[in-house]
Amino acid sequence: MKRAFNRRNFLSVAGLGLGAAALAACGGPSTTGAGAGAAGAAITDWSKVKPAAKITFMSSHPGKSANVEAQLIKEFEAANPGITVDLVTGGANYEEVAQKFQTSQAGNNVPDVVVASDVWWFRYAIADTVVANDELLATVGDKTDGFNATLYGDYNYAQKHWAVPYARSTPLFYYNKDHFKAAGLPDRAPKTWEEFAQWAPKIQAANAKKAGYQHAYQYPALAGYAGWTLQNVLWGQGGGWSKEWTLTANSEASVQAIQWVQDTIVKDGWAGVSSNDAVSDMTAGAVSSTVSSTGDLVGTLKAAKAANMNIGVGFLPGGAVSASPVCPTGGAGLVIAAKTSPERQLASAKFVSFMTNAQSTAKFSAATGYMPVRTDADMTSVLATTPQIQVALDQLKVTRSQDYGRVFLPGADQEMADAAAKIMNEKADVKATLTALAEKLEGIYTKTVKPKLKS
Amino acid sequence: MASTMSALDSAGRRGRAGGSRARRDAWVFLALALPNLALIAFFTYRPLLVNMYYSTLDWTLGAMDATVVGFGNYVEFFTSPDAPAVLGATGIFTVATVGGSMVLGLLVAVSLNQKVPGRTLARSAVFAPYVLSGVGVGMVWLFIFDPVYGALSWVLRSVGMASPQWINDPKLSLVMVIIVYVWKNLGYCAVVYLAGLQSLPQDVMEAAALDGAGPLRRFFLVSFPLLSPTTFFLLITSLLSSLQAFDIIKIMTPTGNGTGTLIFEAYLQAFGAYNRAGYSAAISVVLFVLLLIMTGLQLRFVERKVHYA
Numbered sequence: 001m002k003r004a005f006n007r008r009n010f011l012s013v014a015g016l017g018l019g020a021a022a023l024a025a026c027g028g029p030s031t032t033g034a035g036a037g038a039a040g041a042a043i044t045d046w047s048k049v050k051p052a053a054k055i056t057f058m059s060s061h062p063g064k065s066a067n068v069e070a071q072l073i074k075e076f077e078a079a080n081p082g083i084t085v086d087l088v089t090g091g092a093n094y095e096e097v098a099q100k101f102q103t104s105q106a107g108n109n110v111p112d113v114v115v116a117s118d119v120w121w122f123r124y125a126i127a128d129t130v131v132a133n134d135e136l137l138a139t140v141g142d143k144t145d146g147f148n149a150t151l152y153g154d155y156n157y158a159q160k161h162w163a164v165p166y167a168r169s170t171p172l173f174y175y176n177k178d179h180f181k182a183a184g185l186p187d188r189a190p191k192t193w194e195e196f197a198q199w200a201p202k203i204q205a206a207n208a209k210k211a212g213y214q215h216a217y218q219y220p221a222l223a224g225y226a227g228w229t230l231q232n233v234l235w236g237q238g239g240g241w242s243k244e245w246t247l248t249a250n251s252e253a254s255v256q257a258i259q260w261v262q263d264t265i266v267k268d269g270w271a272g273v274s275s276n277d278a279v280s281d282m283t284a285g286a287v288s289s290t291v292s293s294t295g296d297l298v299g300t301l302k303a304a305k306a307a308n309m310n311i312g313v314g315f316l317p318g319g320a321v322s323a324s325p326v327c328p329t330g331g332a333g334l335v336i337a338a339k340t341s342p343e344r345q346l347a348s349a350k351f352v353s354f355m356t357n358a359q360s361t362a363k364f365s366a367a368t369g370y371m372p373v374r375t376d377a378d379m380t381s382v383l384a385t386t387p388q389i390q391v392a393l394d395q396l397k398v399t400r401s402q403d404y405g406r407v408f409l410p411g412a413d414q415e416m417a418d419a420a421a422k423i424m425n426e427k428a429d430v431k432a433t434l435t436a437l438a439e440k441l442e443g444i445y446t447k448t449v450k451p452k453l454k455s
Numbered sequence: 456m457a458s459t460m461s462a463l464d465s466a467g468r469r470g471r472a473g474g475s476r477a478r479r480d481a482w483v484f485l486a487l488a489l490p491n492l493a494l495i496a497f498f499t500y501r502p503l504l505v506n507m508y509y510s511t512l513d514w515t516l517g518a519m520d521a522t523v524v525g526f527g528n529y530v531e532f533f534t535s536p537d538a539p540a541v542l543g544a545t546g547i548f549t550v551a552t553v554g555g556s557m558v559l560g561l562l563v564a565v566s567l568n569q570k571v572p573g574r575t576l577a578r579s580a581v582f583a584p585y586v587l588s589g590v591g592v593g594m595v596w597l598f599i600f601d602p603v604y605g606a607l608s609w610v611l612r613s614v615g616m617a618s619p620q621w622i623n624d625p626k627l628s629l630v631m632v633i634i635v636y637v638w639k640n641l642g643y644c645a646v647v648y649l650a651g652l653q654s655l656p657q658d659v660m661e662a663a664a665l666d667g668a669g670p671l672r673r674f675f676l677v678s679f680p681l682l683s684p685t686t687f688f689l690l691i692t693s694l695l696s697s698l699q700a701f702d703i704i705k706i707m708t709p710t711g712n713g714t715g716t717l718i719f720e721a722y723l724q725a726f727g728a729y730n731r732a733g734y735s736a737a738i739s740v741v742l743f744v745l746l747l748i749m750t751g752l753q754l755r756f757v758e759r760k761v762h763y764a
Binding site: 099 | 522708731
């Protein structure tokens, strides 16, 4: 019996092929609650586990730390002959590393140790993609009481720690000493923003004729971490993004604080908003002061020296309601991936402990300007070469953990940056914009965080 | 009777031979087509179907568990206050970049079609941006547009003007990426239009000239209608390319400040700050359906207006 292979047969075969491919592809996440999160909760007897011979460390090399990270890895391998560490560049910033770490969860080759910023570790914790490190660190003999209590405490959730502090930072007030001197001002950072508001017109007037000069103060680029850098102004005025899980972005104090920010740009005209990098704007001579991370300190001082410019650093200014503590902690920690073997997790714990011990954190701090994360870190030689780090060390004693509203809500930083852009660049109504922001953040909390909180 | 039997035998042999040939042809066809079909199915249609499945989930990127929400992500997208902004940015970006690239490309093509000295060099120069990396182009233009130390701000300051806030102001940042995208892609339109112009029948042009039609009338009444197959081709390719534009937008406005087109919003939702992989998949499906509809409409209605020479 003859049967020609006609168009209908062809389409049938193609359809069957496609259907088979589609069915084969419908893997992805489990919709029955039997994902790896449950498996990750299995109890491990760490005393019977032998560390793996090789692990992977994914980093964005914060503060241009690729060289010092490689050097610390060599020292770790020398101290732990049975373990080698593969350093992988996961991107140019925390977000790119997070993207790679999260997409790697779809496969079976996740990096073992990952740099996770203040807004990422919590998401990993509630998604069960990282493990709590308390037991692991105890197994490798790390007495975590050596960590700076505030910095280590930042990672405490559900009575466990989900990361260890690594490239931790705070914002600092950076100023051009020559510009301040030209305005007849003292060589120091302002104590409060109110004091700076009195200084700013003088700074602006004294430097206005300099080529390319723009503003007495430059707000950091909003696309970066607006929620972090504006936290200080909010706290100073008695406001904040949230009080624990209660959103306060549109409280009277918060509205007043952000209204003050808008006025400095729109009404008073002595402040601007950076498009890219406020520190670069300052080292280009376009602005007299800004706020930036301690992680930028060493690089900024080098750039200033090359530009024959005198840069000073000081505490973040306080506000009318609160002078201290108004400095938020920030930066990144190290997390240990859940989707690996206990052997790899144990080797990772050894590595994490080494990278953040007193000697390593002092070296890392010297190379970058990030905070030493252990209280017993010897900073003598670091301070001899970069005495400005002492300001950051002193400020560390009066820091405050960030509002939940910024660090624990996925996308909150983006929403805050969008709201800030409307207020600071488009002159939008402050109260209405912050109210819309608070509603949006509330929606994110209710929909994506609250149902996943661990008891 | 004998002759009838002989005819039947002969027909039977021909039938068996024909059937055998058809089966052989079918196997050859399958052997040649199936590998390609399998590759396309696996690498193109499989991700498409999987993405459709993911769009029905409330799934955080990286999480091992997800919840089935049916059409919930679609409902959320179309009822969210962000939808008009995303669809608006997509519409403005697409219309401006397709229109800009095609109109400017046509003008450049007409200019390059004249016999002027150095036109070969000019043609290469016009086409060069098209082959450059979008990432590199974005970074260079970002430096040009920077309001503090950008080249454009230096030029404006030298004539006593302040630089607009190209990057910070969401409306201007959309304009900025449109300018850069058009700059990069008009060379493609120009080269395709130039090829079209050079293939126009000269006898028709000469006849029009003899009839007293001036250059403008010849262009609008003769050349442009005859270029309609080229215009149709460019319209489809440019439209699809613009709706999928990503690299320049990502480099110049990494958080999508005013430039949240459908494809970039899908990226931001999954791989940016939100990690909402299911919601992002739903936005991707919306984009896919939009592309299907637009291509269908073009094939159905625009092609009718095309004059093939």
